[in-house]
Amino acid sequence: MSLVTPKKGYKSVPWLFGKKIEIPDEWEVKSIKELGEIVTGNTPDTTNNEYYHSDFLWASPIDLQKEKYVKQTNVMVSKKGFSISRKIPKDSVLVVCIGSTIGKIGIASVEMSTNQQINSIICNENDSHFIYYQLLHNNYLIKNIANQSAIPILNKTEFGKLKLFIPTKITEQQKIATILSNVDNLIESTGMVITNSKKVKKGLMQKLLTQGIGHTKFKKVPWLFGKDIEIPEEWEVKKTDDIFDFLISGTNARSDLNDVGEIHYIHYGDIHTKWNNELNFDSEKTPRIDKEKVSRLPLLKEGDLIIADASEDVEGSGTSISLKNIKNKKIVAGLHTLVLRRKDETISFEFMKYLTSISYVKIQITSWVTGAKVFGLNKKSCKEIKVPLPPLSEQQKIATILSNIDSKIESQEQYKENLQKLKKSLMQKLLTGEVRV
Structure with missing residues (x-):
């Protein structure tokens, strides 16, 4: 049996299912428990209203992966509720480890707490943003390792055993995280542009499709439930x-x-x-x-x-x-x-x-x-x-205005899709050490 020699600057390390994989010489394979403290969240007594108020973020799975940072939560806890919650500091990495949405990931934007479905990593000397992206890239591992019962679950002990590729130099971790964060920022800002464009379109549609273009005279016509509506006189x-x-x-x-x-x-x-x-x-x-x-x-x-x-x-x-x-x-x-x-x-x-x-x-x-x-x-x-x-000529004018906005939105959505493809490609190359920075 011939042995494959790793390429220069890389080493072969044991991986899943008895296989080996190549990583850079300066990288290590580390378990999550070696990367920092793991905190499993808890739920203050839900029958006690004194524990719940709009004071502190308290995350559940529904709050994760809407975007990278967890900036708001559906439920918030009071100062009293927060005092009995298991707190996690800003920049902790949150991972859903129980339920149908197992594997969802986020980063704490402030000091906060979570429910028991979430395990959080309080990173030690490692960059939390790099760990976030590495977990995002290896999301399939969480789902595969989880106990596939009626309710998928990955307990704290098994979660802590999960292994990731980690550069030994935090500067390399930070460079990788910065590149991916920059792409994420572009994706997020493009998403906001698309949302705003759709709002503009919705407002224009409401006006153009009911009031038309440049009309000053309107008439009432019978409508539903015995009511009248106003439309331009020429319509x-x-x-x-x-x-x-x-x-x-x-x-x-x-x-x-x-x-x-x-x-x-x-x-x-x-x-x-x-x-x-x-x-x-x-x-x-x-x-x-x-x-x-x-x-x-x-x-x-x-x-x-x-x-x-x-x-x-x-x-x-x-x-x-x-x-x-x-x-x-x-x-x-x-x-x-x-x-x-x-x-x-x-x-x-x-x-x-x-x-x-x-x-x-x-x-x-x-x-x-x-x-x-x-x-x-x-x-x-x-x-x-x-x-x-409307008359045919006005129909065409209205359609042209709305079609131009549709084209703009389509272009923005295509740009966002290309950014998402770029991110996926960069994650594959940067988070495996295939490309060094």
Whole structure:
């Protein structure tokens, strides 16, 4: 049996499952208990209101990994409650070790306490931010080692045995942590820009889709529940049944779909999770299905509006997409969708994709959905939806404004996604010593 010699500057060390792995000569394999003190949190008596107030952070699993630092918690404890809690100092590393969210990680932004589902590491001479990233990178180890019973658990003793690769020089730990923190800061700031852009879009949509552009004269029109609404004088109200033809859709389950079928298949679940108002076939992929399974369904056309008629929450009811850049593709709409095709040019393709975002339309949809755990909108109700409709030229202007914002948000989201990929790559290279700093 031949032995593989480690490359220059690296050494071979024992790792999991009897395997060996190469790390830099200046690095060590250390257990978590060697890196600092481990503190398991506790819960002050929940029946005693004197223990709970908005004085001190008290973390539970729900508070971790929203972002790197734990800056706020759903529940806070009073000075009295904090006095009987197991305190951890600022920059301690928090790890969920019990429950379905086992492996979630965060860093204490201030002195605080946690519940018993969280083990915290109060680092000694090691950099807590480096330990945070190393645990984040090796998150799978926590989940694999945890007792896989009905409730996954990794007790304090077993958690302390978990091993990590650690540079012996704290300066190298700090350099690695700084690089990754800088990328994290960019991801966080980009996320804030996206959130703000979406708020701007929401405000503009509310104004443009109900008041239009530059109108000074408005009229009252009958609406729901005997009430009136005001719309610009040049606008009219039409029912969806007057604007659209309603086509049939499929009933195929996910199990019928594949990656190679001749027909593109639009599943209602993807409308909720993948696409924002529009499905652009130049840049997006869809599941496929074999032709014989959907032979009775009409093929979709450019601009068709597809509404998801089922949702797990009322707010998601009526989520829709319009189709763009279909070209020669063969496409059908599937289970739990309503297919609307415009009858004439009363409504523009560009404006259609914002139809179910009009607040007056959304109110009707949420009023008419039925169900308990899953909320559904039937075709009959959908045909009765009243739409406040601007003249065609104004529709196009409104759609252009909103499309420009959509493009900006899409660009920001792509930038954030690229940063996340960069972070993943850097973690793999820096936290294993493959690249030295």
